[in-house]
Amino acid sequence: MMKICCVIVLVLVLMGQVPSSVAANCNxxxxxxxxxxxxxxxxxxxxxxxxxxxxxxxFCxxxxNPTLRQYVTxxxxxxxxKQCGVALPNC
Known part of the structure; x- marks a missing residue:
């Protein structure tokens, strides 16, 4: 289960990002x-x-996070x- 969670997170991370300090609940x-x-x-x-x-x-x-990056391409x-209609920012 944890592995799947990490995969999901990494996938989203790779989509684009903004500094995490700007984010309100990064979980x-x-x-x-x-x-x-x-x-x-x-x-x-x-x-x-x-x-x-x-x-x-x-996402940035x-x-x-090297732990998450190993699970999501x-x-x-x-x-x-893209399927969610989310434009990904560049880090």
């Missing part, structure tokens, strides 16, 4: 709802997309973000 565990979309071709749920949008400002911090992160 990558909230992205667990995106595990299926990150680890398979299934589309993200509405709950997943809501969390991706909510956590967008946290997540991306810098940039391609998966970008795919999920």
């Amino acid at each position: 990558y565990m909230e992205l667990v709802v995106c595990a299926g979309a990150v680890t398979s071709p299934q589309p993200p749920s509405s709950d997943c997309c809501a969390k991706v949008k909510e956590q967008k400002t946290c 911090g997540y991306l810098r 940039p391609q998966d992160a970008q795919r999920v973000a």
Whole structure:
């Protein structure tokens, strides 16, 4: 379960970022709802997309976390973000 959470977070992190200090509640565990979309071709749920949008400002911090980076590819992160209609900032 923890591995899936990390994968989801990393995917979102790789999508784009803003300094984590700007973010209000950066908790990558909230992205667990995106595990299926990150680890398979299934589309993200509405709950997943809501969390991706909510956590967008946290992505740079997540991306810098080496533990999370090992679970999510940039391609998966970008795919999920795009499917959720989230534009990813550059860190």
